[in-house]
Amino acid sequence: MKTHFIAIGGSAMHNLAIALKDKGYEVSGSDDAIFEPSKSRLEKKEILPEELGWFPEKITPHIDAVILGMHAHQDNPELAKAKELGLKIYSYPEFLYEQAKNKTRVVIAGSHGKTTITSMILHVLNFHQKDVDFMVGAQLEGFDCMVKLTEDNDFMVLEGDEYLSSPIDLRSKFLLYQPNIALMSGIAWDHINVFKTFDDYIEQFRKFVASITAGGVLVYNEEDAEVVKVVENAENYFRKIPYKTPEYEIVNGKVHLKTEMGDIPLSVFGAHNLLNLEGARHICHTLGIMDEDFYEAIMSFKGASKRLEKVEREDKGILYKDFAHAPSKVKAVVKAFCEQFKDEKKYGFLELHTYSSLNPVFLEQYDHAMDGLDEAVVFYSEDALKIKRMEPISPELIKEMFKKENLRVFTNAEDLHAYWETLDKTKGVYMMMSSGNFGGLDLTK
Template sequence: MKTHFIAIGGSAMHNLAIALKDKGYQVTGSDDAIFEPSKSRLEKKGILPQELGWFPEKITSDIDAVILGMHAHQDNPELAKAKELGLKIYSYPEFLYEQSKDKTRVVVAGSHGKTTITSMILHVLNFHQKDVDFMVGAQLEGFDCMVKLTQDNDFMVLEGDEYLSSPIDLRSKFLLYQPNIALMSGIAWDHINVFKTFDDYVEQFRKFVASITPGGVLVYNEEDAEVVKVVEGAENYFRKIPYKTPEYEINNGKVHLKTEMGDVPLSVFGAHNLLNLEGARHICQQLGIMDEDFYEAIMSFRGASKRLEKVEREDKGVLYKDFAHAPSKVKAAVKAFCEQFKDEKKYGFLELHTYSSLNPIFLEQYDHAMDGLDEAVVFYSEDALKIKRMEPISPEFIKEKFKNEKLRVFTNAEELHAYWETLDKTQGVYLMMSSGNFGGLDLTK
């Protein structure tokens, strides 16, 4: 099968391209910007475009599938050529469904926790050498590629994202998967640039539940009121399995899960991660993994990339980074960090740089998000606001919305870096929350 990727360099797209190459497909692609690690990984597989840019001449009538990435625009010249030739054009999730429509599809959805839960499930299955197809949005220990597609596997585990599918398909990605087994971890307004109201956002999850195949299974977080409302309002038939935070205790800085089989020591911490773990356990049960086997495997799970991930520093200081940027994720990460290191001086840094996090209306959601930290810092770039054509935001406005008078606010990367240099990283513990890099801050030094 001959496939062509428009915007092959994306974190998800390049993994799919590699998976198809490994499956024996003929793969080509284009992009106007490709960064690491995508560049090296595509080059290693021999599918890195020879030059950057869009080339309509690459689009020929013998191509079986054109896969369109979200990074491309509607007026992309390669897309125009594909339409002109009448080629089959797929979004990323649409093509994944085509690859898995004859398998049992397991889809993990939710505003927060979906990457970690999917990662936990795959870690347990990999530990017990149970082979499945999968797609997950973060790099995992023990996995070379974050997409796997085969002819023979019976199951496919998918991280279900509520964001848009492609520039020409404005459905939420997870609406294309039609799960046989689904999980919903939580609902907290996100992607305000696309979903203008909270109800519009929740509607995507109502549609997701409605897309579960007849007689399917939904594992859901019964501690989330919005999730419960969506589940109770569903009109289609499926089996409902609720889950909640399990009992645990912290002994000498180590989290121990309280189970019928005794205490289970874990390598992750935070109540939200234990809630994620419980959801993963229920999904693994559906896949034939007994609880005893689940606990044996989960002890060695160290977390998904950038999810409360410990950074190895030259000075041996204690520093964790987290992808958290949405309010619910920030609150969960801060709460977990404060619980885990209650006797240490705690520093927390948050970078605001997505469209949503810089929106004055959405900023209301961050109230008390940094409470519990001894030193709390928020950084955002005034240049980023200009690039996004957004109105200026004052540090005082940020403090007001966070409801934290002690908050330090930086709007200039150089000033933030200068403050960072004044801190002795061997004293106290540090939590760095961003989907960016704090203006180029090196967290290892």
């Protein structure tokens, strides 16, 4: 099968391209910008475009499937050529469904926790050599590619994202998967640039639950009131399995899970991660993994990339980074960090750079998000606001919205980096929260 990717360089798209190449497909692609690690990984598989840009001449009648990424625009010249030729154009999730439609589909959804839960499930299955197809949005230890597609595997585990499918398909990605087994971890308003009201956002999860196949299974977080409402109001038939935060304690700085089989020491920390773990346990149980085997495997789980990930520093200082940027994620990470390091001085840095986080209407969702930190810093780039064509935001508004005394606010990278240099990283503990990179800040030095 011959496939062509429009916007092949994306973190999700390049993984799918590699998975198809590994499956034996003929793969080509284009993009106007490709960064690391996508560039090196595509080059290694010999599917890196020879030059950047869009080339309609690449689109020929011999192509069986065109896969369109979110980075492309509706007026993309390659997309126009594909339409002109009448080629089959898929969004990323639409193509994944085509690959998985004859398998049992396990879809992990939620505003937060879905990457970690999916990663936990895959770690346990990999530990016990249970082979499944999968797609997850973060790099996981022991896996070369974060998409796997085969002809033979019976199951496919998918991280279900509620964001849009493609520039020409405005459905939420997870609505295309039609899960046989699903999990919903939590609902907290996100992607305000797309879902203008909280009810618009919740509606996507109502539709997701409605898309569960007849007689399917939904594992859901019973501690989340919005999730419970969605589940209770669902009209389709499926089996409901609630979960909640399990009992645990912190002994000598290490989390121990309290189970019927005794205390289980873990490498991850934070109540939200223990809640994620419990959801993963129930999903694994539906896939034939008994609790004893789940606990044996989960002890060695160190976390998904950029999810409470410890950074190895040259000075041996204690520093973690997390992808957290939405308010609910920031609050969960800060709470976990403060619980884990009760006696140390705690520094927390948050970068705002998504459309939602830079929207003044949305900022009030961050109230008290950084409570518990001894030193709290918020960074956003005035240049980023200009690039996104958004109105300026004053540091005073940030301080007002966060409701955090002595909050430091930086609006350009140079000032942030200068402040960073004044800190002795061997004293205290540091949490860096961003889906960006703090203006190029090197966290290892």
